Amino acid sequence: xxxxxxxxxxxxxxxxxxxxxxxxxxxxxxxxxxxxxxxxxxxxxxxxxxxxxxxxxxxxxxxxxxxxxxxxxxxxxxxxxxxxxxxxxxxxxxxxxxxxxxxxxxxxxxxxxxxxxxxxxxxxxxxxxxxxxxxxxxxxxxxxxxxxxxxxxxxxxxxxxxxxxxxxxxxxxxxxxxxxxxxxxxxxxxxxxxxxxxxxxxxxxxxxxxxxxxxxxxxxxxxxxxxxxxxxxxxxxxxxxxxxxxxxxxxxxxxxxxxxxxxxxxxxxxxxxxxxxxxxxxxxxxxxxxxxxxxxxxxxx
Ligand SMILES: [Zn+2]
Numbered sequence: 001x002x003x004x005x006x007x008x009x010x011x012x013x014x015x016x017x018x019x020x021x022x023x024x025x026x027x028x029x030x031x032x033x034x035x036x037x038x039x040x041x042x043x044x045x046x047x048x049x050x051x052x053x054x055x056x057x058x059x060x061x062x063x064x065x066x067x068x069x070x071x072x073x074x075x076x077x078x079x080x081x082x083x084x085x086x087x088x089x090x091x092x093x094x095x096x097x098x099x100x101x102x103x104x105x106x107x108x109x110x111x112x113x114x115x116x117x118x119x120x121x122x123x124x125x126x127x128x129x130x131x132x133x134x135x136x137x138x139x140x141x142x143x144x145x146x147x148x149x150x151x152x153x154x155x156x157x158x159x160x161x162x163x164x165x166x167x168x169x170x171x172x173x174x175x176x177x178x179x180x181x182x183x184x185x186x187x188x189x190x191x192x193x194x195x196x197x198x199x200x201x202x203x204x205x206x207x208x209x210x211x212x213x214x215x216x217x218x219x220x221x222x223x224x225x226x227x228x229x230x231x232x233x234x235x236x237x238x239x240x241x242x243x244x245x246x247x248x249x250x251x252x253x254x255x256x257x258x259x260x261x262x263x264x265x266x267x268x269x270x271x272x273x274x275x276x277x278x279x280x281x282x283x284x285x286x287x288x289x290x291x292x293x294x295x296x297x298x299x300x301x
Contacts, residue, residue: 002083003266004034004287006209006245007091007159007180009252011057012040014064021250021262024068030263033083034291036179037061038093039113040252043122050097051104058111061090075112076153076298079291089294091115091157091179096124100141102148115155115177118142118165121191127165130190137164143172150174155297159209159247160191170200175297177207180247182216182231185238191216198240207293208240209247212257223257225272232277232285241281245290 010020027035039057041050065073071088079087090112096119098104108116118127118138126145128136138146146169149156156173158166159180169176178201184192193201193208201208210231214223217231235244250262260269266286273282 001270002033002081002287003031004290006036006247006290007038008248008250009038009040011037011061013251014060015057024070026263027086028070030266031083032086032263034079034087036089036091038091040093043120047097073112075114078295089114093117094120095126099125100144105148109152115157117157117160120160128162129160130162132162134162134164138168146172176204179209180211180249182210183234185234186230187219189216195238198238202240202243206243207290208244211247211249212260213249213253214255221255228257229276242289244285
């Protein structure tokens with residue numbers, strides 16, 4: 001079945017000379033037709049070091065694509081329902097190292113970045129992340145960057161934002177996703193989203209990627225397919241079945257769902273889901289919803 005994943009941190013792992021769980025072999029075995037690769041630099045390092053890290057990850061991304069027939073990168077073009085290869089897309093997770101320097105944003109777009117979040121969990125010069133109280137939100141510079149994103153058909157990712165920033169993005173941004181999260185209805189964690197936020201994303205024709213991180217799924221270090229299934233069930237019950245998908249966060253999480261240790265395990269998850277949900281729900285969830293969302297906004301350009 002066509003599978004798509006809206007978030008992984010494999011590039012950081014490769015940049016740190018570690019071997020990623022998301023790689024050519026596991027993508028192939030998992031039937032992954034579409035994989036988003038996030039550019040991320042640890043926020044503790046200096047702005048200069050973060051900029052250098054992002055450059056390094058971009059270079060590594062293009063090297064990987066060049067070296068493998070199985071990875072395709074064609075920014076701003078239509079993505080086919082074909083998982084005999086993987087369409088690799090690029091996003092930026094946290095943009096404190098760019099601030100509102102639009103030359104740098106343009107440069108990133110020219111290198112294939114099509115989606116970006118303003119901040120990680122912290123508060124930076126653009127927005128306030130999920131660790132921050134709601135008296136903080138988007139800054140003037142953050143609003144300017146959203147405007148640039150709208151003008152350049154860049155998707156605004158609200159994963160990691162606090163609620164205040166989220167609602168401001170909903171108001172200002174054209175195309176909004178939460179690339180890797182779970183639901184607060186099932187676990188009240190600052191990285192998860194409320195039913196009200198889900199409804200706003202449905203309204204906006206956005207997208208929600210569900211992570212495999214047990215800490216966000218049930219608050220422990222252990223989760224099973226059934227815990228993941230409960231997230232899906234809840235989202236379907238509040239009318240979000242057409243906008244949900246996978247946002248694994250592989251290579252960015254310290255534990256994962258039992259039986260789902262890397263992309264090669266997707267067929268097992270799919271079989272489990274097919275035994276419990278309608279086929280069209282499963283097809284949407286594991287890939288088609290994200291592919292369609294991505295094509296909708298690419299065509300809009
Ligand atoms: Zn993240």
